[in-house]
Amino acid sequence: TRLPISQFSHDDIIRTAIFHPEQELILTASDDKSARLWDFDGNQLTLLQHDAPIRSAIFHPEKELILTTSDDKSARLWDFDGNQLAQFPHDAFVNSTEFHPEQDIILTVSGLKSVSLWDFPGNEMIRISFDDALIWAAHFRPEQDIILALINSDVRLWDFDGNELARLTHNQRVWSAIFHPEENFILTLAEESNARLWNLDSNQLTMLPHDAPV
Secondary structure (H helix, E strand, O other): OOOOOOOOOOOOOEEEEEEOOOOOEEEEEEOOOEEEEEEOOOOEEEEEEOOOOEEEEEEOOOOOEEEEEEOOOEEEEEEOOOOEEEEEEOOOOEEEEEEOOOOOEEEEEEOOOEEEEEEOOOOEEEEEEOOOOOEEEEEEEHHHOEEEEEEOOEEEEEEOOOOEEEEEEOOOOEEEEEEOOOOOEEEEEEOOOEEEEEEOOOOEEEEEEOOOOO
């Protein structure tokens, strides 16, 4: 029987656990209202606390920063010592967030109803809201200052001023969408047994059929 090298304990369900991309660190987030930073030996280095269960915690790709999202209607920015640097208030739970890899801005999705762009001091730059749709996730296209969001059966693109640039329409709910790392292509997966390749002008280039949902 193999035993774990280390154990990282919370007082309730752990929602996320991720590795730091370069350092020997692990970040966990839990329904016990805390996110915790650990070394590989299982020593807790930092405790980050919210007022309600934490849905996610992520590392900045280059800086020693952590971003957490919670059911307390906030996302929060922290340094590795546990100092809260900024708070991003919302009208509902915050279900996902993302750092921009090159600029000091973040992207949040709240209550499955709104997408917001923030600067690091906590100022909301834009908000895009929908009353009759569900927003599953949102991502940056860093090189072109583009926001991508999964909304019901669509993938939609906006610029940083909130102007809609394109809409990629599917027949059923979209599960995921990713940008090509270098070219102007988007690959989407939906509940319709196929993947699709698009350009940024919303032209479908290829459909990749499967025998079941992708």
